[in-house]
Amino acid sequence: MALITDINPRNSTYWLLVTGTATLLIIPLIAYLLSLSKAAATQKKRSPPSPPGLPMIGHIHHVGKVVPVSFQALAQRYGPLLSLRLGFSTCVLASDADVAQQIMKTHELNFSSRPPFGSPEHSIYPPGSGFAMVPYGDYWRFLRKLSTSRLLSVPQLRRFADVADDERLGLLRSLASCAQEEARRPCDLGSELMKLTNNTICRMAMSTRCSGREKDATKIQEIVKTVLQLAVELSLGDALGPFGKVLEYFAGKGKKLFGALSNFDELLERILKEHEEKLLLTVADGKTTAAPARKDVVDILLEIYNDPIAPIRLSKTDIKSFLLDIFIGGTVTTSSAMQWAMGELINHPNVLKKLRHEINEVVGSNRLVRESDVQNLPYLRAVICETLRLHPSSPMIMRECAEDCEINGFLIKAKTRVLLNHYAIMRDPKSWENPNEFFPERFLERLEEKNRNFGYIPFGMGRRACPGVSLAMMVMPTVVGALVQYFDWEINEGKLDLTVGSGAGAEMAHALVCYPVLRINPFDSSG
């Protein structure tokens, strides 16, 4: 009763009640109307266009043998941003510099994760471990910082510069012996380069050669090759859905992948144990420092594993999974780029001659080209840049959209997989003149500008960009430079066949078989 008598327009309580009730009713109403208009706007926004599809398989029939090339053809015909349905999975295909810039810069944070890849039942490590496929968050940020500031940092790589030099000399020695044989013997330069990259990364990461187990590096090379090949085949199986699963079951590919990963795990377990024992021995010796004189990647990771106050507690599974990603991300990519560089140089004798002239002028012929020379060898750098443009080692990369966003006026829904076709982007005539021509001179001018507009992204861009770029750029120019400095390269006849191989990796279809001819013997006077 007292309440009713208090409700009087001249009373302040009355106005409080009125405005309070109005606020309570109006705010949800406004929110509701806003959500309706937002939903309507979202509905109005269209998904990116699609090429003609077929029932069930969607756009699988558009996927050619060389995947990045067939996707480039799709973009040329239907546009730089496309929705594709590949069997039971969907993705958005991005194929020019402008779209890449929106994904990797304008909406960078929104595209900082990668979608889950492959079935968890084929992996022995849980999805949250590793590096390359880990979702953006605290754990990934920790590993990223650790990689750039310690594991793959320039000072750490310089500490292992002798390892890179030693492996390079090993390569030159092997090629020289091939060249010096009386009967002309061809050499498979591709597999020599793969051995070099694999050994260099193995020694920097876990000092395998130093511990006297030379075969470990070879085993890792075989495992990485198998894992890469099977993972690609199985992901295709996943895209095909139930049909893929049946095929895959008969082929037993999942089992094989699991087997290869188990071998890797066993080998890594032993290597971790050896590192831990080495650490314990140093402590038992009573030396002032328990740490090895030069810490490799495993030493540093174990240090964090043993650190009770590390911001993120790494498990041994995390360490093994991280190492697997480093091998998968670093070995084939770097060796494939050097193969392409040598293939292009052999097929372009004028470029090779110009490069050799530059090296002769700057370094001379009495010593091997060194890492510190590279800054004074612009044409060598241009050859490497042009190789990575024409033959990106990671021609297609995956990102995932965290929240709904708009690109080129099209709606990209949360959780959409986005496939960036680096191959198409770096051969786009909008960004490059005569894009399919090997022409290193283009990098002597306006490199900065090209870099800025996202037409040149061999190592990706933004926070998810390649953390191994310093290692790759330390190895590639010095190896290619030495191969040009010390050898002439002969082939059977005509030109090398530089056809791009089938699959998603855009590697060379044919082995890089050639005849090295010694110009100067590197073992007489190498510096």
Ligand code: HEM
């Ligand atoms: C020519 C050599 C190489 C090329 C062209 C290359 C290219 C790339 C590209 C395009 C990406 C994806 C970037 C993005 O999403 O924006 C990537 C990621 C990655 N690369 Fe490399 N890479 C090379 C060498 C290496 C090396 C030597 C290592 C390590 C030893 C390495 C380790 C990784 C890792 C771990 C990732 C995943 C990073 C993440 O997701 O946060 N790569 N690389």
